[in-house]
Amino acid sequence: MLAARYWAPRDLRLENAETPVPEEGEVVIKVLASNICGTDLKSFLRGHPMMRPPMTMGHEFCGVVSEVGEGVKKFKTGERVVASNSSPCGTCTFCRQGAPTLCERIPGRLIGFSIPGSYAQYVKIPRHIVSENAYSVKTSVPPEEMACSEPLAAAIHALDRVKLERGLRVVLIGSGALGLMLLQLLKTREIHVTMTNRSEGRLRIAEKLGADEVLQVTDEDLVAKARGAGGPTGPDLVIEAVGKKETWEAAFRIVREGGQVLFFGGCAAGTEVSFDAGKMHYGEVTVTGSFHHEPSSFKRAITAIESGNVRVRPLLTHSVPLERIQDGFGLMERRDALKVTVTT
Ligand SMILES: [Zn+2]
Numbered sequence: 001m002l003a004a005r006y007w008a009p010r011d012l013r014l015e016n017a018e019t020p021v022p023e024e025g026e027v028v029i030k031v032l033a034s035n036i037c038g039t040d041l042k043s044f045l046r047g048h049p050m051m052r053p054p055m056t057m058g059h060e061f062c063g064v065v066s067e068v069g070e071g072v073k074k075f076k077t078g079e080r081v082v083a084s085n086s087s088p089c090g091t092c093t094f095c096r097q098g099a100p101t102l103c104e105r106i107p108g109r110l111i112g113f114s115i116p117g118s119y120a121q122y123v124k125i126p127r128h129i130v131s132e133n134a135y136s137v138k139t140s141v142p143p144e145e146m147a148c149s150e151p152l153a154a155a156i157h158a159l160d161r162v163k164l165e166r167g168l169r170v171v172l173i174g175s176g177a178l179g180l181m182l183l184q185l186l187k188t189r190e191i192h193v194t195m196t197n198r199s200e201g202r203l204r205i206a207e208k209l210g211a212d213e214v215l216q217v218t219d220e221d222l223v224a225k226a227r228g229a230g231g232p233t234g235p236d237l238v239i240e241a242v243g244k245k246e247t248w249e250a251a252f253r254i255v256r257e258g259g260q261v262l263f264f265g266g267c268a269a270g271t272e273v274s275f276d277a278g279k280m281h282y283g284e285v286t287v288t289g290s291f292h293h294e295p296s297s298f299k300r301a302i303t304a305i306e307s308g309n310v311r312v313r314p315l316l317t318h319s320v321p322l323e324r325i326q327d328g329f330g331l332m333e334r335r336d337a338l339k340v341t342v343t344t
């Protein structure tokens with residue numbers, strides 16, 4: 001089968017790989033659609049600590065079950081499915097502490113990073129994901145939309161980590177695909193959202209998806225402009241969905257005293273940020289990090305897409321066949337695309 005395998009930064013090769021065969025408890029999926037995300041772009045450009053070449057990338061996918069391994073009762077051949085890229089083990093220290101996103105066993109068996117992913121004609125789903133975090137889905141929703149359940153799950157998990165109530169005033173820094181998913185989730189909770197971005201085009205999409213206010217900003221004027229978005233004292237919650245030192249620091253400066261900051265965008269490894277300890281202490285600011293998702297977030301993401309509560313179609317701006325996946329990464333790198341679908 002054809003697969004796009006990572007060898008080194010910017011060296012993604014279309015190669016003939018062996019078509020996977022399911023072992024006991026496993027399922028092989030014929031990939032219909034697989035979306036490129038920001039993490040894939042970063043991995044393509046500079047590698048990823050979990051990725052040992054050659055590695056088939058791709059972890060946001062939807063397809064059809066092509067073969068089931070012995071003992072699989074949950075799925076049948078021909079069924080439309082989505083599977084998460086991971087599933088917590090349930091037994092490690094973090095899992096037992098109720099923090100499955102930190103599961104010690106996820107890094108070693110993460111689809112598209114440490115085990116072969118979905119930029120291929122077929123992808124194999126390991127047994128623990130088949131049983132805990134794979135689902136049959138409606139065929140009425142296009143596969144590229146269903147493939148958005150993985151990033152949407154991360155957005156759902158992130159919002160589970162902060163205190164949300166109706167009427168809260170939120171500043172969301174970043175209007176990439178995930179920012180626009182967070183926006184829609186916040187709007188279902190009747191929260192006032194101000195989106196900030198450098199690009200006017202992205203902000204127009206944010207408006208269409210329900211943003212109450214949009215601010216076109218630069219790194220220099222972001223803090224001053226966004227501080228005003230929450231009335232005289234500043235916004236109640238600031239969400240950073242970019243993953244840059246400057247915007248992490250800005251998020252803390254923008255939030256009001258007594259407010260919350262949610263750090264959602266991942267910075268490059270080793271990045272250090274600084275903030276005013278006085279504001280943290282005397283201002284009683286709550287700071288929360290968020291990473292990945294758990295099976296319950298993944299299930300809720302599927303429901304949100306199937307019900308239309310979260311519209312992902314406007315985020316899927318481009319599509320390329322697997323043979324032209326390099327072009328897809330180019331579109332992402334030039335920021336011409338919000339999300340690119342790779343079709344097989
Ligand atoms: Zn992703």
Ligand SMILES: [Zn+2]
Binds near residue numbers: 093095105
């Ligand atoms: Zn675990």
